[in-house]
Amino acid sequence: MPDRRPDPVFDLFNEIGIINQLSRAFFEARLPKGMLLPHFSVLNHLARVGEGRTPIEIARAFQVPKNSMTHTLGGLEARGLIETRPHPKDGRSKTVWLTDDGRRFRADAMDRVTRDMMPILPAMDAGELGTTLELLRTLRATLDRARD
Amino acid sequence: MPDRRPDPVFDLFNEIGIINQLSRAFFEARLPKGMLLPHFSVLNHLARVGEGRTPIEIARAFQVPKNSMTHTLGGLEARGLIETRPHPKDGRSKTVWLTDDGRRFRADAMDRVTRDMMPILPAMDAGELGTTLELLRTLRATLDRARD
DNA sequence: TCAATATAGTACGATATAGACCTATATTGA
DNA sequence: TCAATATAGGTCTATATCGTACTATATTGA
Numbered sequence: 001m002p003d004r005r006p007d008p009v010f011d012l013f014n015e016i017g018i019i020n021q022l023s024r025a026f027f028e029a030r031l032p033k034g035m036l037l038p039h040f041s042v043l044n045h046l047a048r049v050g051e052g053r054t055p056i057e058i059a060r061a062f063q064v065p066k067n068s069m070t071h072t073l074g075g076l077e078a079r080g081l082i083e084t085r086p087h088p089k090d091g092r093s094k095t096v097w098l099t100d101d102g103r104r105f106r107a108d109a110m111d112r113v114t115r116d117m118m119p120i121l122p123a124m125d126a127g128e129l130g131t132t133l134e135l136l137r138t139l140r141a142t143l144d145r146a147r148d
Numbered sequence: 149m150p151d152r153r154p155d156p157v158f159d160l161f162n163e164i165g166i167i168n169q170l171s172r173a174f175f176e177a178r179l180p181k182g183m184l185l186p187h188f189s190v191l192n193h194l195a196r197v198g199e200g201r202t203p204i205e206i207a208r209a210f211q212v213p214k215n216s217m218t219h220t221l222g223g224l225e226a227r228g229l230i231e232t233r234p235h236p237k238d239g240r241s242k243t244v245w246l247t248d249d250g251r252r253f254r255a256d257a258m259d260r261v262t263r264d265m266m267p268i269l270p271a272m273d274a275g276e277l278g279t280t281l282e283l284l285r286t287l288r289a290t291l292d293r294a295r296d
Numbered sequence: 297t298c299a300a301t302a303t304a305g306t307a308c309g310a311t312a313t314a315g316a317c318c319t320a321t322a323t324t325g326a
Numbered sequence: 327t328c329a330a331t332a333t334a335g336g337t338c339t340a341t342a343t344c345g346t347a348c349t350a351t352a353t354t355g356a
Binding site: 182184186212213214215216219220223238239240241 | 311312313314315319320321322
Binding site for chain 2: 337
């Protein structure tokens with residue numbers, strides 16, 4: 001008879017929630033006042049995945065409501081770290097680009113966080129890290145599909 | 149020469165952030181209007197780990213600021229799902245207990261969420277799940293220690 | 297073709313989250 | 327012992343988050 005209550009999955013969500021809190025705190029302690037994790041995450045996303053994305057694409061990538069992303073992008077634009085241009089094909093939409101300041105800011109922040117992250121890494125086995133990432137990606141895809 | 153940029157760990161944090169969003173949405177879609185994931189999480193924590201905890205202990209368990217926990221507990225108390233009693237040993241503190249309504253509510257919500265979670269489970273290998281939980285607990289402990 | 301519907305983004309409002317500061321009680325150590 | 331310090335919890339405030347409703351543009355299909 002299979003377990004009727006999937007405790008391990010609840011434990012997993014619980015652990016994920018706690019690590020989310022801790023990593024948010026870790027990052028934000030290394031960002032200037034007023035900059036939050038979502039700001040850094042979006043800059044990083046643009047630098048890694050590519051600029052010229054639309055706000056809705058970015059919102060989907062982070063699985064946050066588009067309103068939240070509008071707000072985050074507003075903060076970045078007010079600080080001059082991104083700029084938006086009209087969408088060449090879709091009049092309803094627009095595209096998001098890093099400014100030079102934004103690129104610089106992101107690189108600096110990344111350096112700072114990376115440096116302080118280094119001592120943490122040895123605690124984790126590379127193989128297990130791979131397995132973990134794989135499982136989390138599966139879980140993410142499944143949850144994504146489960147969302148009617 | 150080792151990788152100077154711990155991409156996999158950043159990827160891990162990123163995946164964790166996204167799953168956090170998705171699981172929050174999954175749970176909240178199955179809770180009555182106005183009830184949020186933190187409310188359910190605290191009820192569940194009390195039921196599983198034990199009642200009679202102080203607010204500060206609960207805040208530490210979830211790694212959220214005590215103010216946030218005060219707010220969450222306030223919501224639960226206003227709905228009659230928990231009650232607080234003075235701390236027997238510490239006049240500054242108090243203890244948190246489930247009410248009968250709270251126990252009932254938590255059991256019902258758990259049933260609903262568990263039922264809808266069932267189809268998701270086969271996507272995950274039990275062994276990998278164990279490895280993942282272990283690694284995340286290590287990471288959590290490390291981050292916890294890194295926090296000066 | 298063009299009416300019906302879908303989608304991108306925004307404005308507004310409600311509420312969660314969390315920082316700074318305050319009060320009361322506990323703990324510590326000279 | 328008791329002054330100095332630490333801790334639990336709350337208040338006040340700022341802001342992040344996100345739901346609802348709206349406008350403008352795109353897409354669809356009869």
